[in-house]
Amino acid sequence: MLPLIRQKRNVPNLFDDFFGRNFWNDVFEKPEWSSNPAVNVYEKKDDFEIEVAAPGLEKGDFHIDLKDNVLTVSSEKKESKEEKEDGKVVFTEFNYSTFSRSFRLPEGIDVNNIKATHKNGVLKVILPKREEYKQQAPRMIEIS
Numbered sequence: 001m002l003p004l005i006r007q008k009r010n011v012p013n014l015f016d017d018f019f020g021r022n023f024w025n026d027v028f029e030k031p032e033w034s035s036n037p038a039v040n041v042y043e044k045k046d047d048f049e050i051e052v053a054a055p056g057l058e059k060g061d062f063h064i065d066l067k068d069n070v071l072t073v074s075s076e077k078k079e080s081k082e083e084k085e086d087g088k089v090v091f092t093e094f095n096y097s098t099f100s101r102s103f104r105l106p107e108g109i110d111v112n113n114i115k116a117t118h119k120n121g122v123l124k125v126i127l128p129k130r131e132e133y134k135q136q137a138p139r140m141i142e143i144s
Contacts, residue, residue: 037099045135048127050103055121062123064116066105071114073123074100108133 040051052073054062065072079095105111110128117124 037101039101041103047129048106048109050125050127052101052123052125053121054099054123057121057123059118062116062118064125066111066114069105069111070102071105071125071127072100072102073125074098 037052037054039053040049042049042051050071050073052062054075057075057077061075061077063072063074063076065074076098077096081095083090105127108130110130113128115126115128117126
């Protein structure tokens with residue numbers, strides 16, 4: 001019988017979490033959304049779905065390209081804010097965010113029917129499977 005070994009867990013301390021980070025970098029250097037948005041990929045019976053979480057981006061901020069069986073989802077967004085007091089600029093801020101994610105498509109994707117939707121900060125790309133690649137229910141084969 002093997003002895004029970006307890007692993008020591010490194011539980012972050014709230015004090016270290018808050019004061020151990022560079023607060024000013026978080027405030028001034030981080031854009032609204034990360035340069036590498038979170039992605040979920042699901043395989044379903046009739047298709048694959050790719051979800052890209054990019055809050056703050058609108059439908060028109062995305063570009064989706066397909067070349068040589070590689071699907072690329074990218075975005076480029078430029079923003080500038082300017083505050084004035086008595087006609088003088090007292091604060092200005094520029095924000096430039098970009099990302100690009102590429103996915104090699106599996107064999108059997110119906111590339112002519114790929115669709116995309118955008119809702120609540122999530123871009124969803126639907127990659128339908130060609131009929132011959134869809135999962136089929138098992139069936140009994142009669143032996144003659």
